[in-house]
Amino acid sequence: xxxxxxxxxFDSHLIxxxxxDIHVIRLDAVFCHEITTPVAIADLIDRGKDRVFDPSKIxxxxxxxSPAKDSKTAMQxxxxxxxxxxxxxxxxxxIGQNGVCHALFPEKGFVRPGYTVIMGDSHTxxxxxxxxxxxxxxxxxxxxxxxxxxCAFHYPATIKIQVxxxxxxxxxxxxxxxxxxxxxxxNGATGNVIEFTGPVVDRMDMASRMTLCNMSVxxxxxxxxxxxxxxxxxxxxxxxxxAYPSKTAALESYQQLxxxxxxxxxxxxxxxxxxxxPLTTFGYRPDNVKPVREMAGTPIDQVYIxxxxxxxxxxxxxxxxxxxxxHVDPSIRAIVAxxxxxxxxxxxxxxxxxxxMDAGFCVTNPTxxxxxxxxxxxxxxxxxxxxTTNRNFNGRMGKGGTVHLVxxxxxxxxxLAGHLAQxxxx
Amino acid sequence: MKNFSxxxxxxxxxxxxxxxxxxxxxxxxxxxxxxxxxxxxxxxxDGFDPQSDISVSSVIVTRSNFGCGSSxxxxxxxxxxxxxxxxxxxxxxxxFRQNMFNCGMLAVELPAATIDHIIEIGAGNQASIQTDxxxxxxxxxxxxxxxxxxxxxxxxxxxxxxxxxxVEYADANY
Numbered sequence: 049x050x051x052x053x054x055x056x057x058f059d060s061h062l063i064x065x066x067x068x069d070i071h072v073i074r075l076d077a078v079f080c081h082e083i084t085t086p087v088a089i090a091d092l093i094d095r096g097k098d099r100v101f102d103p104s105k106i107x108x109x110x111x112x113x114s115p116a117k118d119s120k121t122a123m124q125x126x127x128x129x130x131x132x133x134x135x136x137x138x139x140x141x142x143i144g145q146n147g148v149c150h151a152l153f154p155e156k157g158f159v160r161p162g163y164t165v166i167m168g169d170s171h172t173x174x175x176x177x178x179x180x181x182x183x184x185x186x187x188x189x190x191x192x193x194x195x196x197x198x199c200a201f202h203y204p205a206t207i208k209i210q211v212x213x214x215x216x217x218x219x220x221x222x223x224x225x226x227x228x229x230x231x232x233x234x235n236g237a238t239g240n241v242i243e244f245t246g247p248v249v250d251r252m253d254m255a256s257r258m259t260l261c262n263m264s265v266x267x268x269x270x271x272x273x274x275x276x277x278x279x280x281x282x283x284x285x286x287x288x289x290x291a292y293p294s295k296t297a298a299l300e301s302y303q304q305l306x307x308x309x310x311x312x313x314x315x316x317x318x319x320x321x322x323x324x325x326p327l328t329t330f331g332y333r334p335d336n337v338k339p340v341r342e343m344a345g346t347p348i349d350q351v352y353i354x355x356x357x358x359x360x361x362x363x364x365x366x367x368x369x370x371x372x373x374x375h376v377d378p379s380i381r382a383i384v385a386x387x388x389x390x391x392x393x394x395x396x397x398x399x400x401x402x403x404x405m406d407a408g409f410c411v412t413n414p415t416x417x418x419x420x421x422x423x424x425x426x427x428x429x430x431x432x433x434x435x436t437t438n439r440n441f442n443g444r445m446g447k448g449g450t451v452h453l454v455x456x457x458x459x460x461x462x463x464l465a466g467h468l469a470q471x472x473x474x
Numbered sequence: 475m476k477n478f479s480x481x482x483x484x485x486x487x488x489x490x491x492x493x494x495x496x497x498x499x500x501x502x503x504x505x506x507x508x509x510x511x512x513x514x515x516x517x518x519x520d521g522f523d524p525q526s527d528i529s530v531s532s533v534i535v536t537r538s539n540f541g542c543g544s545s546x547x548x549x550x551x552x553x554x555x556x557x558x559x560x561x562x563x564x565x566x567x568x569x570f571r572q573n574m575f576n577c578g579m580l581a582v583e584l585p586a587a588t589i590d591h592i593i594e595i596g597a598g599n600q601a602s603i604q605t606d607x608x609x610x611x612x613x614x615x616x617x618x619x620x621x622x623x624x625x626x627x628x629x630x631x632x633x634x635x636x637x638x639x640x641v642e643y644a645d646a647n648y
Contacts, residue, residue: 066647067630169545187547189573192644234489235539238539268539420498420544
């Protein structure tokens with residue numbers, strides 16, 4: 049019987065099969081940030097196990113609240129900083145070099161096809177865009193990952209989603225993933241990996257694939273995965289050129305990971321996007337989606353462009369294309385947070401930061417802050433935000449606040465209109 | 475091993491996420507105990523009052539996809555800090571479920587019809603669960619009535635419960 053890409057990765061990393069379909073797998077990378085790692089460190093210290101399995105495979109960033117907003121967040125940074133120093137973890141990204149983990153670590157080449165990655169962060173599924181198995185875990189799994197370089201999972205079942213059709217103008221990867229979540233539901237992929245395949249995914253750049261995989265957890269998935277292809281190799285080439293004689297050789301090696309034709313799936317869906325429109329969420333679940341058109345005019349207090357879902361340069365370019373030579377409505381507070389220093393620098397070089405500032409946006413440093421209501425754009429009770437983030441849970445961006453999840457294009461158009469609005473399609 | 479028995483808190487809604495269980499603003503706490511006052515602080519449900527309902531309860535009975543969203547292990551810790559070590563649901567989000575067992579806590583899935591039944595006879599009454607782990611059986615006590623409800627516990631999940639969690643098991647075995 050054939051295997052899926054996730055099953056091939058599991059088989060090549062198997063350490064133990066302690067019971068039933070539980071596979072303990074070897075980890076190629078353990079990612080850490082300052083919210084869920086300090087508790088894992090404290091736990092290891094309490095148990096007399098303050099060790100790391102391999103400092104070169106542990107990558108650390110302070111990103112959720114940066115700069116620190118108070119004494120408690122400063123202490124979380126301090127604990128992480130001293131721990132990284134103590135264990136000679138050199139890939140540590142502190143203020144000035146830090147950015148949203150799921151945008152920063154791919155930029156650094158830390159994720160490769162066939163890798164196994166965990167992090168104490170549910171959006172770790174983003175890294176599956178590179179043909180890796182990457183899963184969010186809690187602090188105890190993280191502690192064991194740090195200590196032993198292993199993690200236990202059920203042997204992966206997979207839902208295959210073939211994205212087909214021509215993507216209409218004005219429709220973006222965010223709209224596609226919202227439409228998929230709306231179709232299968234917040235529980236639709238629980239216990240499964242989602243394979244995103246098909247001609248639409250084949251044509252996507254890495255940023256778009258990361259947007260797709262990023263929100264797979266919003267349907268309950270363990271990981272989203274795209275097959276590694278020429279786009280993946282081109283993105284990674286600066287990091288892998290010493291390991292392969294040519295891009296073609298790298299491609300041939302990576303493509304052995306691709307699911308076998310006779311692999312077994314728990315479900316296979318075709319998802320035709322030819323008639324898709326820009327979407328928004330409503331209410332407090334990410335599977336509550338409808339066309340922006342049907343919600344146009346909904347009052348909005350704040351627009352937020354950023355996050356691990358949509359804070360990359362490709363996202364900022366789309367928004368800037370809409371904002372150029374225009375100004376946000378006076379009723380709107382508009383915030384953009386480039387996801388990494390590299391994104392920020394690139395946006396500066398392309399004149400995008402100036403477009404945002406001329407339009408009346410507040411440009412913040414790279415951080416996760418506002419997305420989870422911790423800093424840099426928290427909502428007041430009763431306020432509404434159109435955000436390019438990933439969760440519209442009740443109070444997610446601040447107690448009593450409401451979030452509409454949208455694409456960067458819709459966010460920009462909303463900022464200009466002063467209420468929820470679809471971008472003009474050129 | 476932890477205590478898996480006591481008074482039931484009924485949370486009769488699906489898709490309760492970890493932001494609702496413990497809001498992100500409390501993720502700056504370093505100790506588990508510090509989370510104790512904030513469990514389900516902003517959770518809105520008719521008839522639910524966090525002030526009075528949590529302190530008397532040791533077991534949660536709820537619907538599907540409990541613990542979805544953020545991976546924060548602060549969610550099971552906030553339960554544990556309030557003496558709640560057992561959640562019974564129609565289904566769980568993967569990360570939350572794993573976090574429970576990794577902490578030596580118990581997350582048990584029961585069929586939707588059984589959850590319906592427990593809520594129907596128990597909600598609004600003095601209802602409690604006594605857990606017999608060896609027999610994989612709950613005794614549901616509502617007023618003076620006692621009803622046996624068998625459950626399934628996977629081998630590895632049981633191993634983690636008995637080992638007191640994943641860290642000790644993994645360090646001993648790998």
